[in-house]
Amino acid sequence: MSKREGEVWRALGLMSGTSLDGIDVAVIETDGEKIYGRSHAATYPYSEAFREKLRAGLAEAATLTDRGARPGRLRMLEQYLTELHAEAISHYLTDHEIAPESIDLVGFHGQTVLHRPEARLTVQLGDGALLARLAGRPVVYDLRAADVAAGGQGAPLAPVYHRALAADIAERPVAVLNLGGVANITWIGRDGTLIAFDTGPASAMIDDWVQTKLGKPFDADGRIAAGGAVHESIVADYLRHPHFAELPPKSLDRNAFSLDAVAHLSPEDGAATLAAFTAASIAQSLSHLPEPPQLLVISGGGRRNDTMVAMIAQRTGIDIQHAEDFGIDGDGVEAEAWAFLAVRSALGLPITFPGTTGVSGPLTGGVRADPA
Structure with a gap:
């Protein structure tokens, strides 16, 4: 063809x-x-x-x-x-x-x-x-x-598609936040400029945690995390990883972080702490953007973790809407x-750009x- x-x-x-x-x-x-x-x-x-x-x-x-x-x-x-x-x-x-x-x-x-x-x-x-x-x-x-x-960086690659999807969204700047195994953000400026990078883990660590502790493939609706307490000192330790101080573009391997820091916690506390880590890493990542987005549009399987999404809203202070609110299938975006x-x-046609992966052109x- x-x-x-x-x-x-x-x-x-x-x-x-x-x-x-x-x-x-x-x-x-x-x-x-x-x-x-x-x-x-x-x-x-x-x-x-x-x-x-x-x-x-x-x-x-x-x-x-x-x-x-x-x-x-x-x-x-x-x-x-x-x-x-x-x-x-x-x-x-x-x-x-x-x-x-x-x-x-x-x-x-x-x-x-x-x-x-x-x-x-x-x-x-x-x-x-x-x-x-x-x-x-x-x-x-x-x-x-x-x-x-x-x-x-070879990642993320979806930003050029995110920009096409966001063509009819009035708010600018706007950001698309994909909560897959790893979380990545695409910032779309007033003139269409793209900045994108992996903010940190999303579902991968939580999935691995509940699989190890409870034999479950994921934390459905964030119910396990909802029953736990966040250990903020562990979140702070995770945030000392060099990735978070690096300027974008940047990307992460799925296994960049170990579960050792939460190994001693209950299943509920571990899930809550890992969800808080995801939220805190996203909030911290906003400092790398030219200006805060007016709106975060979330997609990916992690958007179903209600506990994690609530933590992201609380820690970023930014209006969050699901992809479905704009007629976009949040499961299908990737x-x-x-x-x-x-x-x-x-x-x-180009699929990666200096502002999304750090490639020279x-x-x-x-x-x-x-x-x-």
Whole structure:
């Protein structure tokens, strides 16, 4: 499928990212600049058995120095992960009565298992060529690599899509806060200027905590944290991490922080303290912006943690609204972004910028794989 700039593409995005929840799928219609249509997003959860395999894979990937290497179980894990993504595409298209041949392009994120931009290293498990063959559609993947190789942070990549989404929001400056495994913020200035960076952890630490302590994959609605007390001294210790003093752009690995500091706490107190850490890190991050946003629009799975969202509102003092308040599917934003980025990549348009990743100039990226 070959289209030119200005033509509208129907693109499907796949996001698994840094969380271990599952695969988010969404379809948008775009010319790479504007959004002309969006379908409902869907999530296809990983089984708990596969989550365990991914956790083991994260540990194995921690020693990688070659981003193309797949030692031990990583090769088999990548193949199975790719097959799961192909199944997710098939289920999604069937569930939404979308003809496969109507999809012009697939944007494939893969599962991040290592992100160390300071070493010019980022690793996402996912075989784009295999997915193209299984899905029978062109696939754009490995969208972070070119930016990291050029000295950028390789994250966050969604800001250019956030700006397109926020085109009809009157408040300026406005910020989109994505609460995934890691939290990232996109600040959109009055003239459309973008500043973006990872503010700190969001759901990853809490998910790992409640899984370890209670065998639960996440803190549903923040109910566990709601029953606990925040240990502010631990929050303060976490905030001494060098990441928070660094000027943006900057990004974080999912496993940048240890749970050791909360290991002695009850499940409730640990969840509350980790939620407060997320909120405090977001509040502290606002000092890096040219001016405070008038509005925070939140997306990502963490927006369902009511306790954490209330803490963010309290610690930032900024009006918070959910993505859904603007007709945006908060679960689908990242998957939609990957569809959008795939189209921009296919058109040779920039996907990262000095204000979002620290790369020296606007840069495109991604690798295309065709089914044949």
